[in-house]
Amino acid sequence: MGYDLEKKTTGSVHSVSSDHEAGCKDSGDLRAERPSQGSSYQAFFNIVCVVAGTGTLGLPYCLAQGGWIGVAILVLSMTMSIYTGILLVKCLxxxxxxxxxxxxxxxxxxxxxxGLGAVWFFHTSVILGVPVMFFILSGTEISGLTKESVPGISKEAWIWICCSVVSIPFVLMKTLKEVSLLSVFGVLATAVLVGVATAESIIAFPNRIPFSYDVIVVRNLPTVVATMSVCFGGNVVYMHVEEAMRHPKSFNKVLASAMIFCCLMYALVAIPGYITYGPFAKSPILSSLPENASRKVATIMIIAHVLLAAPVLMTAFALEVERIFSVTVERRGRFGERIWRTLIRLGIMGVVGGIACLVPFFDSFLSLLGAFGNCMLIYVMPIGFYWKLIGWRTMKWYELVWCGIILVIGLLGCVIGSMDAIKALHKDFTQGRK
Known part of the structure; x- marks a missing residue:
């Protein structure tokens, strides 16, 4: 795997980057300034672009499932995610x-x-699962958008077309520093999407069907927690984002700022959407919006977000695979490195596109992804790894209590949420829902 497990206590691991390694050693500070790396603003946009996106569209449906308690769960999920993200980077x-x-x-x-096997299992399920979710949504929405103008192209065909488009930056851009420009436009697309969804919900409020709101639906809480965890599931790329920062000591502030920004966007979609559509809110919320120009704009924006955010996540996974196979210029030569990298990344894209065509159910897949992968990677594993590597004795008593609460929520969300999501997927397949 590129390092010797028997030497793990001596730290036989990858250096931050060759062009600043010497400076870090001289200063005795591994998180010293890295002049050749990206800015904190680039890191902010990378995190927001990965974290904020398709999960936003499922939030009104989450509130419909769990009631108004979902707003508190949203804030709680944000707080837990910031905390465990900081712990995870400390472990580096x-x-x-x-x-x-x-x-x-x-x-x-x-x-x-x-530990290596467990992280690989859950990490792969998330870092490939989120792009799968992206392509399911993009194929579905493009198919609906073009069903009259281009009726002969199926949803599956549109998924492969989206995969082909995303393959271009995914193959050509080597690191997260290079794809950071895409993340800036991805954030702008998400902001427009949030604005449209919020405005349409507010406009539709006077014509809503009368209904009552639930304060809390206890039975659905694990599924709600699991689904909302997708909305803050960026820790699969945090290590690479921090590695690409010029000022890595600013990571905690950048992370907190990015997550708060995402939470505010989520609230702007979730609360008006639930107020207007209540128990009839759908996932994605675009399905609840009226067929007009604004919905078309929102659809175009989410498609743009998919095409811009997917390379960020997939590049993070590709870098791990390339490290395992020693795909470097030093080992493979400049031409060989390019060929190996191209083949690996096209193979990854093929797997993602194939799964997206086989599992075309956005809402159920979103719930399963959040429950199965994100609950473990975001809430459970960072605490376990921190306790093992740094020690629980370094924490105050209230930190230990807080960690215990996070572990319980994460494990319940994983087990119960996964069971509910699998049942929903089984129902989708057996009933043939499209």
Whole structure:
């Protein structure tokens, strides 16, 4: 896997980058300034572009499932995600001598091969699952948008067309620093989407069907927690974002700012959407909006977000695969490195596109992804790894209580939420829903 598990206590891991490694060693500070890396603003946009997106569209439906308590769960999920994200990045520097390269290596340093395997399993399910979710949504929405003008192209065909478009930056742009420009436009597209969804919900409010609101639906809370965890599921790329920062010590502030910004956007969609559509809110919320120009704009914006955000997530996964196979200029040569990287990334895109065509149910897939992968990666594993590598004794009593609450919520969301999502997917397939 690119490092020796037997030497994990000595920190035999990947350096931050060759052009600033010497400066870090001289200063004795692994998080010293990295002059050749990107700015904090680029890091902010990378996080927001990955975190904010399709999960936003499922939030009114979440409130419809769980009631108004979902707003509190949204804020709680944000707070927990910020906290565990900070713990996870601290684990990268746990020994004070070298920087651990990735989430997988954090798991390996904490629990050996079992930790490595567990992270790989859940990490892969999320970092490939989110692009799958992106392409399911994009194919569905483009198909609906063009059903009159281009009736002969199926939803599956549109999914592959989107995959082909995303393959261009995914193959050509090597690192997250290079794809950061895409994330800026992705954030702008998401902001427009939020504005349209909010405005349309407010405009439709006077004509809504009378109904009552639920304060809390206890039975659905684990599923709500699991689905909302997708909305803050950026820690699969945090290590790469922090690695690409010129001022890595600013990561905590950048992370908190990005998550608060995302939470505000989520609230702007979730609250008006639930107020207007109540128990009839659909996932994605675009399905509840009236067929007009604004809905078309919102559809175009979410498609734009998919095409701009997917390369960020998929590049983070590709970098891990390329590290395993030593796909570097030094090992493969300049031409060989390009060929290997192209083949690996096209293979990843093929797998993602194939799954998106086989599982065309956005809402159920969103719930399963959040429950199965994100609850473990966001809430459970960072705490377990921090306790093992740095030690629970370094924490105050109230931090330990807080960690215990996060662990319970994460485990319940994973187990119960996964069961509910699998049942929903089974129902979707057996009933043939499209």
């Amino acid at each position: 520097y746990y020994n004070g001598h070298t920087r651990v390269a990735s989430y997988q290596e954090v798991g390996a340093h904490a629990f050996g091969k079992w």
